[in-house]
Amino acid sequence: MPEIQMREALNQAMCEEMQRDPDVFLIGEEVAEYDGAYKVSQGMLAKFGPMRVVDAPISECGFAGLGVGAAMVGMRPIIEFMTFSFSLVAFDQVVNNAPKVRHMSGGQLKVPIVFRGISGPGQQLGATHSWTVDALYTHVPGLKVVCPTTAYDAKGLLKTAIRDDDPVIFLENESMYGLRGEVPDEEYLLPFGKADIKREGTDCTVVAWGHGCLTALAAAEKLHKEHGIEVEVVDPRTLRPLDMPAIIASVQKTGYCVTVEEGYPQCGIGSEIAAQLQENCFGYLDNSVIRVASLDVPMPYSKPLLQHVLPGVDRVADAIKKAIYFQG
Amino acid sequence: MPWAMATPTRTRGFFEALFFHVGTGFWGFSCGGLILALNGKGVSVTTLVEPQQKIDPSPSQMMDWYRQMVLIRAFEMRCAQSYQQQKIGGFCHLYVGQEAVAVGSIAAVRPSDYVITAYRDHGHAIARGMDIHPLFAELYGKKTGCSHGKGGSMHFFDAEKNFFGGHAIVGAHIPLATGLGWAAKYRKEDRVVLCYFGDGAINQGSFHEALNLAGLFKLPIIFMVENNGYGMGTHLHRASAVTDLKLRTGDAYGIPGKDVDGMDCVAMYRMMVAAAEYCRKGNGSIFLDVKTYRYRGHSMSDPQKYRTKEEVAQYQEHDPIGRLEKQLKDAHVLDDKKVTQISDEIHARVEAAHEKADADAYPDTADVWSDIYANPYGDYKL
Numbered sequence: 001m002p003e004i005q006m007r008e009a010l011n012q013a014m015c016e017e018m019q020r021d022p023d024v025f026l027i028g029e030e031v032a033e034y035d036g037a038y039k040v041s042q043g044m045l046a047k048f049g050p051m052r053v054v055d056a057p058i059s060e061c062g063f064a065g066l067g068v069g070a071a072m073v074g075m076r077p078i079i080e081f082m083t084f085s086f087s088l089v090a091f092d093q094v095v096n097n098a099p100k101v102r103h104m105s106g107g108q109l110k111v112p113i114v115f116r117g118i119s120g121p122g123q124q125l126g127a128t129h130s131w132t133v134d135a136l137y138t139h140v141p142g143l144k145v146v147c148p149t150t151a152y153d154a155k156g157l158l159k160t161a162i163r164d165d166d167p168v169i170f171l172e173n174e175s176m177y178g179l180r181g182e183v184p185d186e187e188y189l190l191p192f193g194k195a196d197i198k199r200e201g202t203d204c205t206v207v208a209w210g211h212g213c214l215t216a217l218a219a220a221e222k223l224h225k226e227h228g229i230e231v232e233v234v235d236p237r238t239l240r241p242l243d244m245p246a247i248i249a250s251v252q253k254t255g256y257c258v259t260v261e262e263g264y265p266q267c268g269i270g271s272e273i274a275a276q277l278q279e280n281c282f283g284y285l286d287n288s289v290i291r292v293a294s295l296d297v298p299m300p301y302s303k304p305l306l307q308h309v310l311p312g313v314d315r316v317a318d319a320i321k322k323a324i325y326f327q328g
Numbered sequence: 329m330p331w332a333m334a335t336p337t338r339t340r341g342f343f344e345a346l347f348f349h350v351g352t353g354f355w356g357f358s359c360g361g362l363i364l365a366l367n368g369k370g371v372s373v374t375t376l377v378e379p380q381q382k383i384d385p386s387p388s389q390m391m392d393w394y395r396q397m398v399l400i401r402a403f404e405m406r407c408a409q410s411y412q413q414q415k416i417g418g419f420c421h422l423y424v425g426q427e428a429v430a431v432g433s434i435a436a437v438r439p440s441d442y443v444i445t446a447y448r449d450h451g452h453a454i455a456r457g458m459d460i461h462p463l464f465a466e467l468y469g470k471k472t473g474c475s476h477g478k479g480g481s482m483h484f485f486d487a488e489k490n491f492f493g494g495h496a497i498v499g500a501h502i503p504l505a506t507g508l509g510w511a512a513k514y515r516k517e518d519r520v521v522l523c524y525f526g527d528g529a530i531n532q533g534s535f536h537e538a539l540n541l542a543g544l545f546k547l548p549i550i551f552m553v554e555n556n557g558y559g560m561g562t563h564l565h566r567a568s569a570v571t572d573l574k575l576r577t578g579d580a581y582g583i584p585g586k587d588v589d590g591m592d593c594v595a596m597y598r599m600m601v602a603a604a605e606y607c608r609k610g611n612g613s614i615f616l617d618v619k620t621y622r623y624r625g626h627s628m629s630d631p632q633k634y635r636t637k638e639e640v641a642q643y644q645e646h647d648p649i650g651r652l653e654k655q656l657k658d659a660h661v662l663d664d665k666k667v668t669q670i671s672d673e674i675h676a677r678v679e680a681a682h683e684k685a686d687a688d689a690y691p692d693t694a695d696v697w698s699d700i701y702a703n704p705y706g707d708y709k710l
Contacts, residue, residue, distance in 0.1 A: 051514055062534070062538055062541045063541065068503070068504055070507035070510050072492055072504065074511075075511050092534075097504060104483040105485035106477075106485070109492070165702035241704070
């Protein structure tokens with residue numbers, strides 16, 4: 001299987017779907033002539049022309065709303081936010097219009113739209129540009145939220161998102177665009193609500209997705225090498241719908257659970273998983289669920305401070321050791 | 329009409345200023361007679377659209393509009409009653425006084441054109457041809473409602489009639505109109521979009537972002553501000569730095585603007601015929617500052633302390649229904665007997681629809697789980 005970068009995988013997904021369906025178009029800041037702020041849409045303007053790869057002015061509320069309106073009449077817009085930190089300028093369109101038009105019209109209209117772009121703290125961008133929006137959007141009924149970890153997942157899930165008849169939030173990560181992964185030549189789709197076991201293990205379940213999943217995998221490798229601890233890393237891949245049966249099945253096997261996320265701990269995804277575990281498989285837990293998240297502070301600029309705030313490999317490894325009462 | 333008859337003896341001078349430009353026949357920024365409004369390419373936009381004065385609607389068309397306006401008013405008066413009887417919950421914004429705007433404008437376009445509006449949406453839904461029974465049922469939260477009782481007063485929808493709501497956040501639907509226009513342009517369809525909003529919406533960022541996109545992409549949209557003078561209880565003069573609203577779109581976004589007398593159904597129709605033709609030719613968008621007035625409060629819970637009863641009465645003297653009635657009587661197609669007959673007929677129809685909706689069943693509690701996702705778990709086959 002060829003190895004490609006995640007940004008290429010995303011580019012392939014969009015190109016294939018645009019070739020397949022003339023109703024699909026991409027709109028966002030710098031997506032066309034600039035080739036994408038992070039080069040995800042590189043070459044697409046030349047392939048599809050300016051009506052399908054559309055440079056929008058810096059006007060998030062405007063072009064997000066344009067997308068929702070177009071989707072109401074059956075088009076399939078892909079809205080690229082240069083970062084999801086900027087989606088907050090369009091928050092009303094994303095949480096109030098996209099996921100509610102279907103409901104408020106009694107099911108008469110559908111809104112097949114994808115909002116995609118980077119989420120997460122990035123490289124020292126300060127508090128306003130460093131939002132991890134996973135929990136913000138996962139809170140909203142009517143939205144679906146996807147957060148891929150590998151190039152393979154990114155391509156298969158984005159193709160599914162574009163074909164889906166509901167609004168999808170598709171969360172990417174700046175530092176992962178260049179990561180390579182195997183992606184088959186033949187076409188494939190990946191389902192929503194279906195977790196992937198990224199590493200099998202018997203001693204502790206770690207639930208993590210996106211960039212946090214890479215941290216969890218690194219921590220699992222470290223614990224394996226240093227102490228022979230076998231961690232199972234469950235990647236839900238979609239946060240709404242969330243594959244709780246897969247998480248529960250893993251916890252039933254290991255008896256322990258740690259969640260890892262780059263968002264905030266209060267009302268985070270980890271909080272939701274912990275709550276659902278104690279509601280649904282309390283008897284299988286041999287310790288309380290431990291949440292690892294960013295510290296509950298605005299993202300600082302200074303590098304050592306930022307590194308202290310983010311959930312790093314050591315913090316995750318320590319949480320796993322604590323969860324399984326590891327002495328050593 | 330009050331604003332045209334403005335005299336120095338009137339005490340409420342702000343109305344003269346508000347409606348000063350009505351009927352002066354130009355739009356854009358006037359400075360000592362020199363018209364300066366330009367579109368994005370530096371071309372004067374001031375001569376692009378004039379109302380189609382030569383178009384004379386037929387008596388049967390006007391009779392149809394008359395019936396629609398009487399129906400809207402009767403519907404709204406029944407709503408007021410039902411609200412007081414607590415059959416309607418939440419917010420309920422009545423369209424009484426503004427009927428000519430929806431009726432005259434929708435009459436000038438085709439069923440294939442897209443219509444989208446804000447929360448004061450009853451009149452547009454009826455003018456678009458929605459049956460009133462599912463509207464009452466929606467207001468009463470019944471399963472038979474047009475949105476299955478999920479939407480309420482502010483969220484009427486009819487996809488088959490290309491009526492895209494009914495949107496409750498002030499100004500939030502204006503970007504959606506650009507999407508409807510974008511879809512029409514992208515698919516090379518001969519459609520225009522009618523986008524209505526109140527004067528309270530024009531200070532929202534969403535309005536300005538949407539107007540810029542519409543101007544930039546030359547989208548076929550008729551933006552109509554139903555300028556009833558008040559955003560809730562705040563007069564336009566206390567909300568907008570510039571009260572001649574077309575000045576906020578012409579120079580700014582290359583979208584020509586025009587004042588229209590929204591209390592005159594025929595004037596509204598003539599303006600809309602021209603505006604729709606302008607948009608269909610690929611010229612881009614149009615902005616209409618439609619001067620109108622609501623007789624009732626902003627919503628049913630509005631004590632209306634911000635205006636006098638005399639002010640309301642003054643506008644009621646120039647009632648859009650009474651005005652059309654007079655035009656039809658002058659043309660000898662309507663007389664007092666027929667007026668009574670139409671009124672009785674429509675009131676009976678409204679009462680029957682209300683009673684039917686009132687007797688309809690509420691949705692099942694299990695219905696809370698429907699109409700949220702088209703595809704909750706995914707069915708993805710290559």
